[in-house]
Amino acid sequence: MSHEKLTLEEREALRQQTLVKHYTANILTHWFNAFSWLLLLPTGFAILLGKAYPFVPQAWNDLVRNVFGGLAPLIKWHAIWGQIWLFVLVFNVLFGFRKYFIPFAATRMWMDKDDWRWLMIRPLQMFGLMKDKPLPPQDAYNGGQKLYSYLVLIGTFFIGVTGMIMTYSELIPTSLQWLIQWSMPIHFIAVGGVFAGVIIHVYMGAIMPEERQAFFSMFSGKVNGLYAYLHHRKWYERKMAEQAAWEDHYQRQLTAAEAAGGESPAAPEPAPTGGDR
Amino acid sequence: MAEKKRYAFVIDPARCIDCRACLVACRAEWNTPPGQTRIWVHSDGPRGTFPNLTQTYVPAQCHHCADPWCVEACPTGATFKREEDGLVLIDEEACIGCGLCVNACPYQARFRNVQTGKADKCSACFHRLAAGEQPACVATCIGGARMFGDLNDPESTVSKAIAGRAVYRPITDEVNTQPMTLYLTPPDASAVQVNPTRRDPVPAETFWHTIGLPVVKLAIAATFAGQAAAFIIQLLKGENEYEDA
Numbered sequence: 001m002s003h004e005k006l007t008l009e010e011r012e013a014l015r016q017q018t019l020v021k022h023y024t025a026n027i028l029t030h031w032f033n034a035f036s037w038l039l040l041l042p043t044g045f046a047i048l049l050g051k052a053y054p055f056v057p058q059a060w061n062d063l064v065r066n067v068f069g070g071l072a073p074l075i076k077w078h079a080i081w082g083q084i085w086l087f088v089l090v091f092n093v094l095f096g097f098r099k100y101f102i103p104f105a106a107t108r109m110w111m112d113k114d115d116w117r118w119l120m121i122r123p124l125q126m127f128g129l130m131k132d133k134p135l136p137p138q139d140a141y142n143g144g145q146k147l148y149s150y151l152v153l154i155g156t157f158f159i160g161v162t163g164m165i166m167t168y169s170e171l172i173p174t175s176l177q178w179l180i181q182w183s184m185p186i187h188f189i190a191v192g193g194v195f196a197g198v199i200i201h202v203y204m205g206a207i208m209p210e211e212r213q214a215f216f217s218m219f220s221g222k223v224n225g226l227y228a229y230l231h232h233r234k235w236y237e238r239k240m241a242e243q244a245a246w247e248d249h250y251q252r253q254l255t256a257a258e259a260a261g262g263e264s265p266a267a268p269e270p271a272p273t274g275g276d277r
Numbered sequence: 278m279a280e281k282k283r284y285a286f287v288i289d290p291a292r293c294i295d296c297r298a299c300l301v302a303c304r305a306e307w308n309t310p311p312g313q314t315r316i317w318v319h320s321d322g323p324r325g326t327f328p329n330l331t332q333t334y335v336p337a338q339c340h341h342c343a344d345p346w347c348v349e350a351c352p353t354g355a356t357f358k359r360e361e362d363g364l365v366l367i368d369e370e371a372c373i374g375c376g377l378c379v380n381a382c383p384y385q386a387r388f389r390n391v392q393t394g395k396a397d398k399c400s401a402c403f404h405r406l407a408a409g410e411q412p413a414c415v416a417t418c419i420g421g422a423r424m425f426g427d428l429n430d431p432e433s434t435v436s437k438a439i440a441g442r443a444v445y446r447p448i449t450d451e452v453n454t455q456p457m458t459l460y461l462t463p464p465d466a467s468a469v470q471v472n473p474t475r476r477d478p479v480p481a482e483t484f485w486h487t488i489g490l491p492v493v494k495l496a497i498a499a500t501f502a503g504q505a506a507a508f509i510i511q512l513l514k515g516e517n518e519y520e521d522a
């Protein structure tokens with residue numbers, strides 16, 4: 001998508017590079033989360049009665065309820081999987097807080113001017129407009145992905161809290177019944193909001209050809225240099241600088257070790273590396 | 278049992294002496310927590326001037342309405358109307374105790390059970406009916422004020438009790454849930470105690486209907502339409518095999 005034309009040689013050289021975009025732990029968390037949504041969304045929609053709250057057709061209620069053997073078992077399964085989902089996410093965030101969550105949030109959540117400009121141009125380009133307008137350079141995540149992570153994080157928080165309230169509603173005294181009453185629409189709106197985002201997310205992540213590298217990176221963790229350069233220039237340049245600094249450091253240690261008498265160098269201090277940052 | 282049943286209570290206040298044996302029987306049957314009850318005997322006090330005083334006692338419970346507002350309010354269907362006999366029942370395992378149904382019932386026939394945290398109300402002792410018995414309150418009513426049975430069966434106690442009698446249904450111009458309790462007393466005597474009152478929906482419920490549902494529908498429809506359009510454009514344009522990284 002760049003408009004400073006790269007030469008063919010530059011393109012080929014970039015293609016040969018490999019950059020780590022995602023840590024394995026984050027990849028696993030992502031697919032666990034996606035799988036959970038696949039289970040929770042259709043079951044959740046089947047709990048909400050289409051007759052009284054016209055959102056899904058009554059036929060969907062009937063079908064899913066029959067599959068699970070009735071409303072009560074359906075609610076039970078939805079709540080059990082919901083709690084497993086929550087537990088895994090909270091567990092991963094807590095134990096991976098320093099090494100995974102902070103790097104993830106740091107590059108995913110800070111919106112700068114380029115991100116907002118990206119947001120104004122990219123959606124129009126998807127519909128064939130403003131084709132020649134250059135996109136501002138992006139960090140590891142573009143403006144759209146950053147907004148989306150707010151949606152997912154905030155949405156997940158509200159879905160989790162309200163889900164727990166409804167699951168353990170019998171522990172809530174009647175004087176606090178408004179908590180249960182408000183949990184239902186908030187749960188619904190948070191799910192609906194994230195789901196609306198997921199629709200865009202899945203199209204851009206899995207279907208759109210320009211983002212094919214991003215899709216495969218959600219399995220392999222890696223992207224090639226050309227994709228990184230074209231789509232995430234700021235990130236690409238930062239990574240290259242980091243790598244150069246590390247190599248420089250390593251070289252100096254090698255030289256020092258040779259001067260000291262041919263001993264192999266001690267393992268060098270690792271420079272910051274890895275994906276999601 | 279090809280034909281559907283149409284269960285109803287028939288209540289004759291003239292026969293009620295306010296002994297409240299029915300309340301005791303109901304509590305024994307359902308183990309309702311102290312301070313909560315599924316059935317009532319209402320009264321609005323003595324009328325007339327001494328020594329010509331009268332007082333009417335009006336037994337009441339959930340009316341298992343034909344058009345139950347409680348069922349309409351329940352988000353999940355945990356409260357439902359049973360097809361085969363019209364009883365309005367609660368699936369306790371599915372109930373999350375939100376109380377929307379409690380608020381929706383214009384007869385205040387429901388409450389949230391303080392022990393179970395679930396919605397609770399008269400269930401017409403459906404398990405006793407299945408065993409061919411009468412509901413506990415009806416079986417225990419010594420005056421015969423409480424009657425229960427199938428209106429579709431001309432031989433049932435209730436059909437016979439109302440035959441040729443004026444019956445009073447506790448409805449108003451504003452509220453008609455088609456209650457399935459028929460009172461064998463002229464309206465003036467019992468109107469006060471059993472007439473329904475409509476209550477406003479709780480704020481969360483209003484919010485859900487007026488904002489939550491439309492906003493979520495719109496958001497999902499809009500993003501879906503947008504991505505579908507983008508996909509169609511992609512199909513028309515094809516892919517750039519060499520250009521795309």
Ligand code: HEM
Pocket residue numbers: 021022026030033034037148149152194198201202205206214215216217218276
């Ligand atoms: C089957 C459906 C899904 C597919 C194909 C998919 C695909 C992807 C891809 C390709 C990325 C990497 C983007 C990049 O690195 O540029 C990604 C990241 C992400 N996805 Fe999904 N996703 C799916 C479902 C979901 C769901 C249901 C959620 C949340 C509710 C979700 C939340 C996220 C988040 C928060 C990220 C950011 C993490 C990251 O980019 O490292 N995804 N997804």
Ligand code: SF4
Pocket residue numbers: 338339340341342345346347348365381382383384385386387398454
């Ligand atoms: S009396 Fe109230 S609780 Fe009973 S069926 Fe009618 S609306 Fe529902």
Ligand code: SF4
Pocket residue numbers: 350351352353354355356367371372373374375376377378379395396
């Ligand atoms: S309290 Fe239970 S039965 Fe009543 S509306 Fe809520 S979920 Fe339905």
